[in-house]
Every structure is written in C-alpha cells, then in structure tokens.
Amino acid sequence: MNRAWAAFKAHPYISNVLGYTALFASADLIQQRVLGKKPAAEGSSSINWHQTARVATVGFCFHANFNYHWLRWLERMLPGGGVKVVAGKVVLDQLVGAPLTISAFYIGLSLLERRDDPLADWRQKFWTSYMAGVVYWSTML
Template identity: 85%
Template sequence: MNRAWAAFKAHPYIGNVLGYTALFASADLIQQSVLGGKPAAGSASAGIDWRQTARVATVGFCFHANFNYHWLRWLERMLPGGGVRVVAGKVVLDQLIGAPLTISAFYVGLSVLEHKDDPLEDWRQKFWTSYKAGVVYWSTMQAVNFTLVPPVARTAFLGVIALTFTVFLCHLKQHHT
C-alpha cells in the first residue's frame, strides 16, 4: 500500500484523473444496473447500454476529472489551509462557480455526444433540480474534503463522493423530464 501511495503522490494528476473517470463511469453502470436505466434502442445488451457508459466516461474524463483536479488546486492556492472560515470560503466558491459548471458540462456534454438536436434541452429541464440537490450534498462533502483530505488526494476523494451524486444525475438524465 505504501508503494501505491508513493506512486500516487509522485503522479497525482494521472492518479486523480484516471481514478475519477473510473468512478464517474461506474456511477452510470450502477444507475443502469440498480436503478433500472433504460437501454438504448438496438442496444446489444438488454441490461447495460455500454455506449451510454462510454459517453459518461468520456464526459468524466474530458471535463469533470480534469476540471476538478485543476479547480481544487486553484481553490487551495487562493484559500490555503483548513480553518473554518477558509473551508467555508472554498465551499461557497465551489457551489457558486464549480457546481454550475460541472452540472452544465454533464448535461450538455452528454447531449452533444448523443447527437441531440438541442443540446441544451436536458440542461434547461434538469439543471435547477440537480443544482439544488447538489448544494445540499456537495456543501457537506466538500467541507469534509477540504478539512480532512490532503490536497494531493482531493480529486480522487471527490471521485468517490461524486459516485453517489453522479448516480443521481445519470438517473435524472435517463428518467426525469
């Protein structure tokens, strides 16, 4: 385990981005398996739409993992430390700037990859529901992240806690209108 942690600390970008992406894609698999995601018409598998999971992984890798890695590093540079006021400041900035960007990238990114005629349709219908739920969930989770997790591992930890919220987003994307 010490060797794995040393490798992670030596290459934090790679470890964080790949770990986050894997967790992001896993959220879609959980949504489809447990919550009954609807398979696409003509999908080879009756239970899992692997193309959908690949699209979620693509959005996770191309935007979410990279954005969160750099965003968390920027927050730490702008507001170093872990005192109550500093953590509160990081959480507020995260909810006012980071959350709208990541939720928007999720809906718009998937719609673009799905070749939808109106890539903003899902965003218009589901953004506020997602954002309101996210403020409650993420404010608590990011406070834990900024207080207890060392900066080098924050994106990976974010991936772990994002698993639950991404299951929610995938489910909302597939079922809620």
C-alpha cells in the same frame, strides 16, 4: 500495493484523471443497475455500455481536468482547513465550480449522443442538480 500507491502519489494529475474517469463510469453503472432499465433485446446485457462510455468520456475530458486545476486554485486562494476557510471554499465551489461542471456534464453528454438540442437536458435538469448539490455539499462541512 505500496508501489501502486507510491505511483499515484508521485503523479497526482494522472491519478486524478484516472480516478474521475473510474468514478463517472462506476456511478453510471450503479445508476443503470439501480434504475433497472430493461435490455434492448432479449439475451442482451441490461447495461448500456455506450452510455457508460459517454459518461466516462465526459469525466475524462472535462471533469478530471477542470476539478484538478479548480481545486488547486481554490487551495492557493484559500489555504488551510479551518471552518471559515472550508466554508469559503464550499461557497466558491457552489457559486462557480458547480454550475460549470453540471453544465459541462449535461451538455457534453447531449453532444456525444448527437441530440438535436444539446441544451434540452441541461434546461430540464440543471436547477434540480444544482440545488441538490448545494444542499448536499453545504451539509458536508
């Protein structure tokens, strides 16, 4: 276990990409389980593995890379951890990072699903997702 932890610490970019991919996939699996969608055919799994793969792909291709570089940039611009500094990071993240990542998620999934209108989900869900994130992350200070 110590070797695995040392390898993750020695390669933060790789561990970040693997971590975000696992985080997105597991979140999708939990959501599918909680929502309890019915299986497509009798005897089939209640998990839509294609959906989970698409969510993991968006996490792997965009979110892991963006968040790695974005959070490093935020730390360089606002180093430290006092209340004012952390509040500044949260405000910048909510004004710049959150809209980009939410948009990439909904548009990326729509493109992977080959939807006719890749912006339909984004138009429907962006503001609700954005406002929930603002409320949540603002209280995590």
